[in-house]
Structures are given as C-alpha cells and as structure tokens.
Amino acid sequence: MCETRNRFVGLEPKKRVEALEDIDRRDFILFCTTIAATLGLEASWVPKIAEAVERAARKPSVIWMHFAECTGDSEAFIRSSYPSTEELILDILSIDYHETLMAASGEAAEEALRLAMEENDGKYIAVCEGAIPMATPPGPNGKPGDYLRVGGKTGIELAREVCGRAAAVMCVGNCASFGGVQAQYPNPTGAVSISKATGVPTLNISGCPHNVVNSVATIINFLLLGSLPKADKLGRPLFAYGKRIHDTCPRRAHFDAGQFVEEFGDEGAKDQWCLYKVGCKGPQTYHNCSSVEYNDGTSWPIKGGHGCIGCSEPQFWDNMSPFYERLPNIKLPGVEATADKVGLTLVGAAATGAAAHATYTLLNRKKFDETLKDDEGEE
Amino acid sequence: MTAGTSALKGNEEVYLVVRTRSIFACAIHWIVFCSVIVLAVTGLYIGNPTFYFGKGEPYQAFAMADMRFYHFTAAAVLIASFLTRFYLAFTDSCNKDIKQFLPTPRNVINAFKLAFNYGLGGGKHLAYRYVNPLGGIGIFGMIVFITMLAGTGLLMYAQGGNPNSFWYSLCSSLTIMIGGIQNVRVIHHLSMYFLFFTVIIHIYMQIWKNIVFTESDISSIIGGYKIFPYRDIGHFADYYGIHLDDAPPSREEMDRASTPMKDAE
Ligand code: HEM
Ligand code: HEM
Ligand code: SF4
Numbered sequence: 001m002c003e004t005r006n007r008f009v010g011l012e013p014k015k016r017v018e019a020l021e022d023i024d025r026r027d028f029i030l031f032c033t034t035i036a037a038t039l040g041l042e043a044s045w046v047p048k049i050a051e052a053v054e055r056a057a058r059k060p061s062v063i064w065m066h067f068a069e070c071t072g073d074s075e076a077f078i079r080s081s082y083p084s085t086e087e088l089i090l091d092i093l094s095i096d097y098h099e100t101l102m103a104a105s106g107e108a109a110e111e112a113l114r115l116a117m118e119e120n121d122g123k124y125i126a127v128c129e130g131a132i133p134m135a136t137p138p139g140p141n142g143k144p145g146d147y148l149r150v151g152g153k154t155g156i157e158l159a160r161e162v163c164g165r166a167a168a169v170m171c172v173g174n175c176a177s178f179g180g181v182q183a184q185y186p187n188p189t190g191a192v193s194i195s196k197a198t199g200v201p202t203l204n205i206s207g208c209p210h211n212v213v214n215s216v217a218t219i220i221n222f223l224l225l226g227s228l229p230k231a232d233k234l235g236r237p238l239f240a241y242g243k244r245i246h247d248t249c250p251r252r253a254h255f256d257a258g259q260f261v262e263e264f265g266d267e268g269a270k271d272q273w274c275l276y277k278v279g280c281k282g283p284q285t286y287h288n289c290s291s292v293e294y295n296d297g298t299s300w301p302i303k304g305g306h307g308c309i310g311c312s313e314p315q316f317w318d319n320m321s322p323f324y325e326r327l328p329n330i331k332l333p334g335v336e337a338t339a340d341k342v343g344l345t346l347v348g349a350a351a352t353g354a355a356a357h358a359t360y361t362l363l364n365r366k367k368f369d370e371t372l373k374d375d376e377g378e379e
Numbered sequence: 380m381t382a383g384t385s386a387l388k389g390n391e392e393v394y395l396v397v398r399t400r401s402i403f404a405c406a407i408h409w410i411v412f413c414s415v416i417v418l419a420v421t422g423l424y425i426g427n428p429t430f431y432f433g434k435g436e437p438y439q440a441f442a443m444a445d446m447r448f449y450h451f452t453a454a455a456v457l458i459a460s461f462l463t464r465f466y467l468a469f470t471d472s473c474n475k476d477i478k479q480f481l482p483t484p485r486n487v488i489n490a491f492k493l494a495f496n497y498g499l500g501g502g503k504h505l506a507y508r509y510v511n512p513l514g515g516i517g518i519f520g521m522i523v524f525i526t527m528l529a530g531t532g533l534l535m536y537a538q539g540g541n542p543n544s545f546w547y548s549l550c551s552s553l554t555i556m557i558g559g560i561q562n563v564r565v566i567h568h569l570s571m572y573f574l575f576f577t578v579i580i581h582i583y584m585q586i587w588k589n590i591v592f593t594e595s596d597i598s599s600i601i602g603g604y605k606i607f608p609y610r611d612i613g614h615f616a617d618y619y620g621i622h623l624d625d626a627p628p629s630r631e632e633m634d635r636a637s638t639p640m641k642d643a644e
Contacts, residue, residue: 254437256437258440259433276428327426346573353580354583368592
C-alpha cells in the first residue's frame with residue numbers, strides 16, 4: 001500500500017481522474033456522506049459533494065510543510081481509509097509538495113517546492129504541520145530560529161515564504177495551531193504557532209494528531225463553496241470545534257447520574273462510567289471526537305477508558321495537566337499547591353483568627369468596656 | 380418610621396431606634412446568604428462529587444444533573460438579587476449606601492481606626508448609624524468576590540452555548556484573554572475561598588460587635604433598624620440636630636433622628 005500512496009504525489013490531473021475511477025462507487029458515496037455529516041450538512045448535499053470532488057479542474061494545489069513536529073499528522077492523514085482510501089484523499093488534492101510522501105530529496109525537493117509555489121502562486125493551500133522555533137540557540141554563531149533549518153533556511157523563513165503566498169493556510173495538529181508540546185514550559189526553542197510566527201491568519205485543525213475527517217471536510221468545504229468554514233476565536237472550524245467533547249460524550253449519562261470512575265480498573269471503569277474524577281478534560285475541550293472518533297471511527301480515548309487530555313486546546317500540555325486531576329495546580333513562588341489547599345488554608349486562617357480574637361476579647365473584656373465608657377465620640 | 384426611647388437604668392441609658400435600611404434591602408441580604416450557601420455546597424460537589432452518588436441505572440439517577448441544576452438556579456437568584464441590591468444602593472428610600480461600601484480614602488482611614496478599636500480594644504469607640512467603614516471594606520471584598528464568581532461562572536456556562544451567538548463569541552474572547560478555561564475554573568475556585576474567608580470574618584465581626592458593644596447590628600440586617608445607646612450617637616448627632624447634654628433628647632428630636640436621611644454620608 002505504501003508504494004501506491006507515493007504514486008499519486010505529483011501526478012498530472014488527468015492521471016488522477018483515472019485513479020479516481022478505480023474507486024468503488026459505494027465507497028465514494030460513503031465518503032461523501034461521512035463528510036456531509038461531519039460538516040453538519042443534510043443528505044441533499046451528498047450529491048453536491050460528490051460532484052465537487054469529481055470535478056477535477058478545481059482540485060486545489062496543496063503544499064504541505066513540516067516544521068518542528070513528530071509527523072503524527074501526516075501519519076494520521078495517510079493511514080486513514082475512512083474517508084475511503086488514501087488514494088481518494090490524495091486525489092481530492094493535488095499534493096504538489098510533501099516532504100515525507102514525495103520521492104524527491106535534497107536539491108530536487110527544494111526545486112519542487114519552488115516550482116510548486118510558482119505554478120500556483122497565490123492559489124495553493126499551505127498545509128502546515130509543526131511549530132516554529134523562534135529562539136536563538138546559545139553559542140557564538142546562533143541566529144534566531146536556528147533550532148529548525150531545512151535546506152539552509154530557518155523554519156521562520158520557510159513558513160513566511162510559503163504561508164505568505166498561499167490562498168489559505170491550514171494548520172494540522174496542535175503544534176502548528178498553537179505551538180504544541182514543544183511550546184510548553186520552559187519552551188527552550190521558543191516554539192510558537194504558525195500564525196504567531198508568520199502573522200498570517202490560519203485555519204486550525206487542532207488535535208494531537210488532528211482528525212483526518214476534519215481536515216478533509218475542511219477541504220471539501222473549500223471545494224464546495226470556495227471558502228474556508230466558519231471558525232471560532234481560536235481559528236478552529238466550528239463544524240468540528242463548536243461543541244465540547246463532554247456535550248456529546250457517550251458516557252455523559254453516567255456524568256449526569258453522578259456515577260464516576262474513582263480509579264482505573266474499578267467496577268465503575270468496567271461499567272464505562274464517567275471519567276470526570278480521574279481527570280477527564282472533556283468538559284473543557286472543543287472537539288468532535290465523540291461523534292466522528294479516530295482511525296476510521298474505530299475508537300478514541302474516552303471509548304478506550306482514558307479521560308480526555310484536551311489535545312485540541314491551546315497549551316494543553318501546560319493548561320490541562322495534571323492529566324489525572326480536574327484542576328491545574330497553582331504555582332506560587334517556591335511552592336506548587338492545589339487551589340483547594342490554598343483555599344482551605346485561607347479559610348483556616350480566618351477561623352483561627354476569629355477564634356484567637358474571641359479569646360483575646362474574653363481575656364481583655366475590661367479593655368473593651370472601658371472604651372465603651374470613653375466616648376465623647378466625634379469622628 | 381420607628382422611633383422610641385426606653386429608659387433603662389435611669390436617664391443615662393436611653394436607647395435610640397433608628398432605621399438603617401429598607402426591608403427590601405434586608406430581604407436581599409438573606410436571599411444572597413441562602414443562594415451562596417446553596418452555591419457553595421453544590422459547587423463543591425460539582426468540583427469533587429463525593430458525598431452523593433447516583434445509584435442504579437443512569438436513567439434512574441440524576442445526582443450530578445440535579446446538583447448542577449441547583450447551582451445554576453441559585454446562581455441566577457444570586458445574580459438577580461445582586462443587581463437589584465446594586466440598584467438599591469443608589470435609590471433606596473432609607474439609605475443610599477453605595478458610598479459606605481467603597482474603599483474611599485476616608486473609609487480606609489476610618490476602617491484602620493476601627494480595626495485598632497475592635498482588634499485590641501484601644502482608642503475611642505465609634506458608633507456608626509449605617510455600615511461602619513471596617514465592615515464596609517469587608518463587604519466590598521464580598522462584592523468583588525461574588526462578582527468574580529458570577530463572571531467566571533457565566534464564562535463556564537457560556538461554553539455550552541450556541542457557537543454562532545454573540546454571547547458565545549464574547550465569552551470565548553474573554554476566556555482566551557484570561558488564558559483558557561482552566562484558569563477561569565481556578566479563579567472560580569479561588570474566588571470561592573476568598574469569599575469564604577471574608578464571610579467568616581464578616582459573620583464573626585457582626586456577632587462579636589453585637590455581643591461586645593450594645594449597638595445591635597444584626598437587627599439592622601434582619602429588621603432594618605439599629606438600636607443605639609443614646610450616649611453613642613455623638614458622632615452623628617450633627618446630622619440630626621441632636622444636642623448632647625445631660626438631658627435625654629426630646630421626643631421630637633428622636634423622631635427627627637429616625638427620619639430617613641436624604642443623603643447618606
Ligand atoms: C454568605 C454569607 C453572607 C454574605 C455574602 C453577606 C453579605 C453582606 C453584604 C453584601 C452586606 C451589606 C449590604 C447589605 O446591606 O445587604 C452585609 C451586611 C450585613 N451582614 Fe452579611 N453576609 C453574609 C452572611 C451574614 C450572616 C450569617 C450574618 C449574621 C450574623 C450577617 C450579618 C450582616 C449584618 C449585621 C450586616 C449589616 C452591617 C451594617 O449594617 O453595619 N451576614 N452582608
Ligand atoms: C458564591 C458563589 C459560587 C460558588 C461558591 C461557586 C462554586 C463553584 C464550584 C466549587 C464549582 C466547581 C468548579 C469545577 O471544579 O469545575 C463551580 C462550578 C460552576 N459554577 Fe459556580 N459557584 C458560585 C457562583 C456561580 C455563579 C454565580 C455562576 C453563574 C452562572 C456559577 C456557574 C458555575 C458553572 C457553570 C460551573 C461549572 C459546572 C460544570 O462544569 O458542570 N457559579 N462553582
Ligand atoms: S467521560 Fe469526560 S467527556 Fe465524557 S461525560 Fe465524563 S467528563 Fe464528560
């Protein structure tokens with residue numbers, strides 16, 4: 001299968017149409033239906049989606065860039081078979097540059113990028129994967145952005161070049177969208193999101209990795225209407241990030257019933273009770289995992305018995321941890337404590353203070369009585 | 380308006396009954412009190428559901444759903460009564476008391492004097508017809524913390540809303556400014572504990588004052604009047620034209636003292 005995948009990168013449009021004809025009609029309609037459902041469209045849209053996909057002429061050119069990341073999003077993308085086969089995904093798009101998929105390497109690869117950008121200048125979709133390190137490495141020769149160089153250019157330069165000339169920039173994965181794990185404390189490489197590094201607004205298909213259904217649906221949306229889908233304040237498309245995981249979670253009934261897993265492996269866990277008390281961040285996380293699931297609708301963390309860790313939210317590694325507690329800790333200089341500890345200390349202090357003052361009053365009752373008498377009071 | 384004297388232990392122990400706030404304002408205090416208790420109990424449950432479990436099949440049990448329902452209902456009551464109280468602070472017939480709650484320089488200075496006076500028992504005892512400046516500072520704190528609780532609570536509540544609405548985008552912008560929903564939740568928790576802190580001191584101080592000094596502040600929040608020993612009214616005598624001398628004030632003077640003031644402080 002791996003070889004067939006590479007076959008499609010850089011193919012001429014006509015050849016791609018031929019390849020599309022190989023695909024089973026049933027699979028194809030199933031794919032269109034999945035996309036319609038993901039986008040929240042009704043069944044009458046399915047033929048329109050099919051038509052938009054089949055119209056080869058409007059296939060958008062895609063330049064897929066890798067920055068500081070683990071290639072997890074490319075992995076997710078090429079492993080998906082639902083929406084249908086990987087051929088189909090690659091066929092909706094004309095992927096003209098993709099470092100891990102293309103055969104070319106070295107100078108030939110750099111040339112391919114230059115060509116791809118020139119041929120479709122201002123018209124291609126830049127898909128970005130990975131964060132941009134902005135910091136300067138220590139040492140006499142360090143320059144800003146040196147932590148990431150591809151073909152002699154820093155990540156910052158590459159990102160500005162490619163994103164600046166794109167019709168639209170789509171970030172896949174949390175790193176490109178918000179900086180990801182490497183942007184978390186203490187962030188040694190100064191990693192930031194694509195939009196922060198380039199100043200170009202991006203559409204963020206966040207997640208770790210992102211769900212392929214969502215990136216493909218975004219592209220179909222682009223094919224269908226010629227525009228990117230409506231996004232939330234963080235640039236995430238609302239069709240996928242408009243509701244929290246908790247809002248449609250299959251364990252939600254147990255949440256409302258007050259039936260919680262107390263620790264992994266207990267009776268509640270076996271009965272698939274709600275994972276709220278073992279740190280599930282579903283109530284804080286916008287994503288459509290609970291309806292589309294991952295890997296062809298196979299499973300997703302909560303279905304597998306583990307709480308959500310909020311991987312589609314900004315700075316999730318810092319903000320959503322500890323992953324097995326509900327609230328983040330409070331970091332005061334020198335100490336780290338839970339909010340409840342800080343609070344109970346406060347309450348304890350107030351109660352102790354009151355008790356101490358009451359004792360003082362009892363012992364010094366006379367003093368207060370005296371002040372009562374001494375009251376030629378004016379203000 | 381209530382006015383009366385009662386001669387206890389001879390002429391010196393004359394008591395003055397004065398109106399301090401309308402019955403409406405008193406009622407709101409206790410509505411706020413009740414809703415805060417409900418919010419604290421249900422909120423602590425929502426944060427860590429331990430003391431009440433849903434037994435049976437999920438469709439038979441609604442422990443968490445119930446608690447959240449009570450939390451949101453009490454929150455609505457709290458917000459509505461707080462807004463009404465805010466309006467009353469400017470328009471109340473007996474006491475337009477907004478200035479008594481704000482930490483103006485004058486209030487802060489007087490609060491320090493009182494803190495010394497109440498805390499250690501030194502200095503002059505100052506009686507106040509309305510909220511005293513030390514109490515006022517504490518009340519200001521409670522107002523701030525309740526506002527923060529309501530604000531962060533509404534931000535969390537808005538999360539489940541319609542993502543196309545104006546309200547939703549307003550709240551999500553604010554949430555992003557605060558640094559994410561987890562920070563909002565931490566602030567909700569911390570504001571709660573700061574509120575508990577101030578409330579404990581508030582309650583202790585009111586009860587303590589009631590016992591140690593003769594002025595009865597608690598009746599001021601239940602019935603809306605305070606009872607002062609006549610000799611304590613010195614520092615606000617000027618307001619009412621009561622002249623302090625050995626003789627108790629006349630009935631007429633008493634009545635005047637008890638009439639609502641046009642402009643509090
Ligand atoms: C959650 C609990 C409480 C909160 C949030 C609270 C809040 C307040 C606020 C905002 C005021 C000033 C505004 C007004 O006139 O309504 C006030 C006044 C007052 N509260 Fe509370 N209160 C609480 C509990 C209590 C309790 C349990 C008592 C009884 C011991 C009490 C006694 C008083 C008194 C006596 C005043 C009037 C002070 C004066 O007129 O100088 N409060 N409280
Ligand atoms: C004295 C006032 C209040 C107290 C003591 C209080 C306390 C709490 C606590 C301890 C939690 C648990 C937080 C968590 O871990 O998720 C909570 C949750 C919450 N509170 Fe409050 N709260 C108060 C007022 C309000 C108000 C005025 C609102 C306004 C709507 C509000 C809305 C919420 C919401 C939406 C949640 C999250 C519930 C959920 O995720 O299911 N609260 N509250
Ligand atoms: S498992 Fe998580 S997302 Fe699902 S209902 Fe429980 S808290 Fe919500």
